[in-house]
Amino acid sequence: MHRWDTKGTPYALVAPFFLVFAAFGLFPLLYTGWLSFHRVSLYNVDRAEWVGLRNYTDLFTGQVAHYFWNALLNTVTLGALATIPQLLMALGLAHLLNYRLRARGFLRTALLAPYATSVAAATLVFALIFSPEGGMANWLLGLFGAGPVQWEAGRWTSQFAISVIVTWRWTGYNALIYLAAMQAVPRELYEAAALDGASRWQQFLHVTVPALRPTILFTVIVSTIGATQLFGEPYLFGGQSGHQGGADHQYETLGILMYDQGFHSSMLGRASAVAWIMFALLLLIGLVNALITRRLRASQ
């Protein structure tokens, strides 16, 4: 082989990824950044007018500030509502599936079914369940004598409903990741713990969870990123007013705010500013993650 071959081939092989990344990752990122300093409408992108930081000040203190802070808060509360129970349930499920069960293989595969379902289909079904007109959720409440709830209209009820959809879709996925990590925990540790008289719950707390710490951190990060970008579920859940996250913006997330500003109000500049703020937020989360990981490693 020529020297050129051995040196060049690896570059040629990794090139497709970087070319596609440049075209669909880097370029849009920079272009969005450029747009965020302009006043530009969706149907006339060629006619952009430089406005400096106005789009950002509009978001923080100006005309849209009310909606921006509301969306930021919703992103946090919806994210917490959807992520925390989801990961706890995934951990529990994985622990159960780690035992010798009948039909274990089937159950493990079934875990992935919700994840494989499309957002649209899942949201449609849950929108029907939480519908004020003959929805299953209100029927269940009725059995206990509780009055019908307008799920979509209330801030907390709507956020609860949406977090149920997110949780339903992602719990199995995370459970499989935990399960894989659990399989790597040496059997002897459990046997030793059992000999010492530790119950299964104690084994879970003192053997499984510490061994899974890096995996848990990983899923927390991935779920946080997912929660920051939450869009499809609330958008589709809202039907006609989904584009603004409900009539009262009661479940508007940053992702929906970006869509509403850009594609509903055709203010592309402002939407780009939201996109960049989201990007900055994700970088921040990444940074915190790096710090925590380093700390964990140091403490081990």
Next chain:
Amino acid sequence: MPRPSLPRLRTRSAVLASAALASALVLTGCSSSGDGGSPSDGKTTLTVGTFGTFGYKEAGLYDAYMKQNPGITIKENPTTVEGNYWTALQTRLSGGGLDDVQALEVGRISLATSEDLADAFVDLSDAPGVDKKSYLPWKWDQATTADGRTIGLGTDVGPMAICYRQDLFKAAGLPSDPESVGKLWAGDWAKFVEAAQRYQAKAPKGTFFMDSASGLFNAVVSSSTVQYYKDGKLAYKDSPSVENAWDLAAKAVQGRTSQGLKMFDTPWQTAFSKSTFATTVCPSWQQANIQQFSGPANKGKWNIAQPPAAGNWGGSFLAVPSSGKNVDEAKKLVAWLTAPEQQAKVFQKVGNIPANQAAYDLPGVVDYKNAYIGPDAATGLIFSTAAKAIKPAETGPRAGDLTGAFGTGVLLMEQNGKSPAEAWNATVRQIDSTIQ
């Protein structure tokens, strides 16, 4: 106007994503934009972008046109919800990939004829076979730019009537034949709200007089000559019709005479089949919804009456983007589709009232009766009379967005429990932040 078509959204983005990936891998900049215009074996394919129900397929018009013009194939790209359709259309105006023919809703026509967008569409006044005089004059003017180019030909208008449940009216002790029902509220929307209170006092359990206060709001504004704009400026804050409509909607909400449904959403559709409300504002295109959602079990229970005031709600245009590859063929098709004979056929099939007034004199239009809704009511006469009585209102570039914002604003009173003042302030804030 109805619900989002979810599967369609998904497929489109999936196709876009894979197309983008494919073109990136072969590193070519140009991918085929849509399926129009490839003149293989001497055939021309025309694509038509629509939303809601235009009825061309249902009335067999595409097939008829292709038979008459052997070189032409027509493909329709339908979308359910107008909002989604318009968003996609705006994106493609700068990005490319428009259909040869694009439908435009009346709320968008002023923006489409404005300086910003008018150049994106061709002038249709000189299309073969177009007779300006046969279109409703105000409809023609709506689609004409300041410099006299007509960029859209009217397909239908939305004259309003009131559709009501005869059985529920009877049960609540109200008169139930169309004539006396029309007299209940003749001339004034305030009487409609009074009738609502009379109904609600003796209403069958679990039923409401109207489906949605936003529907009432929209109907009141739609039957006024001053709506959201005045002298070319946004004037909704001082518009008497907006104020009146807001007060009436608030009254309807406070009297619990409205079921509080979001029009076009799934619960609204379900409520039709469960017979939980007694009236709905009935622009001509609403007939199709009533029949579809109420289902065969409720056949013969609906009837139709004159509205408190004549007005127009909805209606569309067909336009030809100037970037298309088959502009001449597309113009011919649009002219043919909006000609009186074709509009009459669409009306008989799906109930859209023609924008081409010459169609009213054709058999089967004025004497039309709807077998599902009030089989004895003179439906064709009610709608064509209402269509001719419509007084044009000034519209503006963001009329469609304002309609949406106010619809949501009324929902704030109705579903979110806001006081009229709180809801009004939230609506104004919403409008100020999106419309300048």
